Amino acid sequence: MTEPGDTRAALLAALRLQLDWGADEALAEATLDRTRPAAAAPPPPALLSAPPGAPLPRPSLVRGTQGSPVLPPAASRAAELAAAASTLEELREAMAGFEASPLRETATNLVFADGTPEAGLMLIGEAPGADEDRLGKPFVGASGQLLDRMFASIGLARETGFYITNILPFRPPGNRTPTDGEIALFLPFVLRHIALVKPRRLVLLGGVSAKALLRAKDGITRLRGRWLEVMIEAESTLPALATLHPAYLLRNPIAKRDAWADLLLLRRTLDGE
Numbered sequence: 001m002t003e004p005g006d007t008r009a010a011l012l013a014a015l016r017l018q019l020d021w022g023a024d025e026a027l028a029e030a031t032l033d034r035t036r037p038a039a040a041a042p043p044p045p046a047l048l049s050a051p052p053g054a055p056l057p058r059p060s061l062v063r064g065t066q067g068s069p070v071l072p073p074a075a076s077r078a079a080e081l082a083a084a085a086s087t088l089e090e091l092r093e094a095m096a097g098f099e100a101s102p103l104r105e106t107a108t109n110l111v112f113a114d115g116t117p118e119a120g121l122m123l124i125g126e127a128p129g130a131d132e133d134r135l136g137k138p139f140v141g142a143s144g145q146l147l148d149r150m151f152a153s154i155g156l157a158r159e160t161g162f163y164i165t166n167i168l169p170f171r172p173p174g175n176r177t178p179t180d181g182e183i184a185l186f187l188p189f190v191l192r193h194i195a196l197v198k199p200r201r202l203v204l205l206g207g208v209s210a211k212a213l214l215r216a217k218d219g220i221t222r223l224r225g226r227w228l229e230v231m232i233e234a235e236s237t238l239p240a241l242a243t244l245h246p247a248y249l250l251r252n253p254i255a256k257r258d259a260w261a262d263l264l265l266l267r268r269t270l271d272g273e
Contacts, residue, residue: 074100078185082192088117091196095169095189103170103182109136110170113193115163121156121270122199123147123164124190126208126245127178133171138164143246147205150246150259154267163197165190167209183212194232200273202230202238203266206245213240220244225262227269241266 081098085091092112098104111128114137131141139147148158156162168178168186190213194202204210207220213230216223223242230240243262244255 075185075188079188082188085192085196088113088193088196091189091192095186098189101170101182101185103168103172106173107170108133111136111138111166112169113163113165114138114140115158116160117163117197119160119162120200121162121203122194122197122201123162123203123205124194124209124213125164125166125205127166127168127175128171129175129247130171138166139246143250146246146250150263154263162203163199165193167212178208183208187212191232194230194238195236199238201266201269202240204230204240204242206248209245210242214242221258224258225265227265241269 077100078098081094082091085094092110095112096110104110107128111132115123125138128138129141129143132138132144138144151157151162158164167183167190169189172178172182202213204213204223207223210216210220210223211218214223214228215231220242224244225242227239227241229237231237241262244259249256249259
């Protein structure tokens, strides 16, 4: 026989699990009956008349009157706002006023950047976590503390040695991985951020940042450990070193050996400039 205390503990554990997944509010007035067979969903209208074997339509682009690709309104607006910013403060204000992403509604703060823009070295991570969202600064939680120790080991302090930001300025609910759509939406702001800071070199922290800026399909373990080129603007590139994200290193301490090799490569390169 199940005791009332056992039932209560099980319910609390289930609620904690949902919070960990990012489900922190009810979205319907009535409970969904999940024992009921699901009705078959009708095919999307765009596919009703498509012949067998025809390629699926690409929702990310529409075609203009001359057949040329046109960005969706949200992405086009992001590109316009980013291009119009001539200072870091203007870019920050543009990002704060950009309302097209639902992440803005679920986050507590915009997380813009930290460190020294004039340092010549710019670090780009993935997305803010809970601590970053609360304080409005990137890399201030456990992974940020590890990052500061890592870079201090090669003589680089956040206050003087580097500047740091993320691909996304808002925390995804439950600290989930950013979607491709979210990355594409904020990428114009990231590229403009880099163009305004004018660093000599980039360090890309984690697979999301590396794949987004290098336009690569390979994972971080294949991309790390060597200098690659990031296209910032037309005919403008920057050398970039991809490395493992500190949050990954906290979960997989054995990988710190590879991260240390990347840091040594960065130090040797900076010393040779």
